[in-house]
Amino acid sequence: MAETTFSIWRGDSGGGELQDFTTEVTEGMVVLDAVHQIQAESANDLAVRWNCKAGKCGSCSAEVNGNPRLMCMTRLSDLDLDEPVTIEPMKAFPVMRDLVTDVSWNYKVKKKIKKFKPRAPDSDDGTWRMVQDDIDRVQEFRKCIECYLCQDVCHVLREHHLHEEFAGPRFMVYSAALEMHPLDTEDRLADLKDDGGIGYCNITKCCTKVCPEGITITDNAIIPLKERVVDEHYDPLRKLFKIFRK
Template sequence: MPLVDLKVWRGDDNGEYISYLVEYDEGEVILDVVHRLQSTDAQDLAVRWNCKAGKCGSCSAEVNGKPSLMCMQRMVNFTPGEEIIISPMKTFPLIKDLVTDVSWNYENARKVPAFSPKKVDTDGKHRMQQVDIERGQEFHQCIECYLCQDVCHVIRDHPENKDNFVGPRFFVQIASVNMHPLESASQKPSALYGFGLDYCNITKCCTEVCPAGIKITDNAIIPLKERLVDDKYDPVRWLGRIISKGKSGK
């Protein structure tokens, strides 16, 4: 079997990279090689994983500096003998080795508005058409790997923004609720303020790293920004509001 030079972060914030030569097979993924390392020379290596199929979002890390799921990085894409650097996600506090504390995301999950449906029809049922919920179905593909949060420079390079910015994953969540055909409460523009949408400068890194292929920037963040523009910066709507105020005599 060929060998790969695996350079893995070991320890906490005061830790260091340690290089290991590990055997691998062409058909394997990075996570397989990490498991081989864990079962041999680094039995105390901490790594979070679960499904190994790109669906649970547990094995998020940074491979050669790029945020990615270790289970989705095929060894065939690396050249034999190449040094592969595996780091924990930089944006979150490090616990040990490749495991980070992602609880900041759970706090944000509590902040964003929950679904608040309109009143039911007279027969006691809610009705919606497939054509109306297609947009939201894209957002439901999110596996909460938090790679989009990890790569977002707003918090990656400026942790002080964590109090004012919920991050791309939760913009997806807000969009999912805000664009829902049965949603009532969040239809008000005020429902979109306070989450740091205006911190995003559209560099699209969240979309680039999303393993679920969600077009986070084009389909969630920009449409939400445009809804805020409707409220504050659209000259035609300004005019409409002035005319309607004039007509009502207020």
């Protein structure tokens, strides 16, 4: 098969540029295969983060021809190979080296979210009972592989760099999975409003579009959470009720 050119961003936190590499493309190859081939053939020190190579671990996130993608799930046959294929690191996070970014901020955000707190077990043997219908939604959220492509594409983080104010779509989904868990008894709504900055999301649905797991982030997680926050904190009747209760 044909030789194809890949323009790969190389550099570190001090800056960098696109560098062209040519390698042979064979049937069924994905972008990550091309990167590995180039790494083995002509750039042993080309930095790339990956693990499972099957779309399950969420490590190899990057921007392919400007689109946030998992490199292991992007087939070359779906791209126009007459033009160079551009591969760049995610833009919402600081670059470490080449295609690898520093995603540690995500780990810090997650740690601040209150952990799962189950109700007392339903049965004497310490177990619970849940109906499948009641957990379908939570299971959808729990499919998340933490690739952070939703964070990468979110304009609040990508363009406005409001990492201190807004937790980002990943952690809206994470919070939703906890809040909608049938066994959970914790209340995270005030935190979502203040620390999480849920109000910053203006529902452009970019995150939903890039999610490789097909999680309906905006409609199923963020909007219901926004509604709960509004009900809890902005409902005038409820506010009045709270005053009288005091």
